[in-house]
Amino acid sequence: MRSLQNAARSASRTLMTSPWRPSEPRLSLAGNRALSAHSLHTVPPRKASSTTAEPRENSSNPAMSFPCLDAQEAKSALLSARSLQSGPEPSYTTGQHERFHCKDPLLLDWGGVLPEFDVAYETWGKLNADKSNAILLHTGLSASSHAHSTPSNPKPGWWEKFIGPGLPLDTDKYFVICTNVLGGCYGSTGPSSMDPSDGKRYATRFPILTLDDMVRAQFRLLDGLGIQKLAASVGSSMGGMQSLAAGVLFPTRVGKIVSISGCARSHPYSIAMRHTQRQVLMMDPKWARGFYYDAIPPHSGMKLAREIATVTYRSGPEWEKRFGRQRADPSKQPALCADFLIETYLDHAGEKFCLEYDPNSLLYVSKAMDLFDLGHAHQTETRRRRAEFETRIADSGIAPQVSDPACSLTLPEKPYEEQPSATASVPPLNESVSSDAPDGPPRDLITGLAPLKDHPVLVMGVASDILFPAWQQREIANTLRAGGNQAVEHVELGEDLSLFGHDTFLLDLKHIGGALGRFLQ
Secondary structure (H helix, E strand, O other): OHHHHHHHHHHHHHHOOOOOOOOOOOOOHHHHHHOOHHHHOOOOOOOOOOOOOOOOOOOOOOOOOOHHHHHHHHHHHHHHOOOOOOOOOOOOOOOOOEEEEEOOOEEOOOOOEEOOEEEEEEEEOOOOOOOOOEEEEEOOOOOOOOOOOEOOEOOOOOOHHHEEOOOOEEOOOOEEEEEOOOOOOOOOOOOOOEEOOOOEEOHHHOOOOOHHHHHHHHHHHHHHHOOOOEEEEEEEOHHHHHHHHHHHHOHHHEEEEEEEOOOOEOOHHHHHHHHHHHHHHHOOHHHHHHOOOOOOOOHHHHHHHHHHHHHHHOOHHHHHHHOOOOEOOOOOOOOOOOOEHHHHHHHHHHHHHOOOOOHHHHHHHHHHHHOOEOOHHHHHHHHHHHHHHHHHHHHHOOOOOOOOHHHOOOOOOOOOOOOHHHOOOOOOOOOOOOOOOOOOOOHHHHHHOHHHOOOOEEEEEEOOOOOOOHHHHHHHHHHHHHOOOOOEEEEEEOOOOOOOHHHHHHHOHHHHHHHHHHHHO
16 A cells, blocks of 8 residues: 555656746748748647746747646645645545444445444534434435534535525424435545554555445434434435435335435436546546555646536536637737636536545445436346345455445446447437436336335426436436325426526525425425
């Protein structure tokens, strides 16, 4: 492990170079015309030992400067200078939260076992005498349990305007619980936590998770609080997926269900976008295959991953109104670093986030989103696999070796090739894929969501959302109705109401909050 970290640091030092700032004058137009075709495509070799560009006698133009790269190198130097005792990795938890510690092992869907684990949570309102007024609020991918301010942590939460007396999640009526998901880094057990078996951080020894695993951990917390049945399960984005999963896994323990800007199964576009984010993060040499906790964290990879994610969180029409084609400083020559206003916006979003969330948590939680599928076949296979793992553990007394390198995935020798039949059944952009009826939801999904037949369900979506398109929320509603659920309410905000895309659930108190409040009354 140590040699891996040292190799990563060595590679990082080798790759890091300072920007070029040559001082040679521009050539005249006559001199430019005199250049041969060969010289236009010939670049003198750069001196490896030099940290600045040497003047070039035959250069047409001076090399550009790259302040964006300067900033990343300066940040690495600053992080490297942090206290050796605490390490440069930041502390992601802020303020105060409650901690539930479960000493009972948790078997995960893909065979991993957590011998013990923590769930960080916060609450608002008061639990009534029979403990029947609890609402479990599920978060998005990178959110903490801090959905609303508390006396011990007065900082505004990520759903500050939605929680409180008389608000959509009415704390005069409900006891609201929000957790940091298993695999996260805001107090719940995740890759940055200590493995109790050896006292070292899990890093990428942490087992693969699913959203169902996260929900099971949440219900261990409910057990600890003595809550047998929730008044409602509420969630947006990834939380909207978890909210449905809570009802499917524990149908007798959930009353109403709210899923906002979520889906019943992850679809290729969102999987592709999360894959891209993970790739740019893992390609950062400082990631060191996950063992960076006593070194410089992969802040550049995290920054780029967040910029990609931010592109999917909003909509093109909104950015057209906010930024248009305006450049940050039209008087200056165009640059290869952030130049247009939209680029500076993305740069700021990435820079703000890159040290606020653990990179390994991003990898694990986003992968759990990719694996999400409430279809009947997927659920059946998961139950079979879990039963097999339970039997192996009972027989041997130890967890199965799910991390055996011999079982690791490898890329196929032959790359994927488009097949004529592959596009024959592709539906219009506003429709879902149906395996059996061209005008209805897939039978597999209808069967998979059957446990929710008798639950009141509110499904909300936004037409401008490109990450979880509105057809995915329509798929949920149509599937539930096809399965006989007569208590499904579907709300879709058109572009006349919101251009905020996927982030609408964070911003639109009037339409998202209004529909939520009425449903929970």
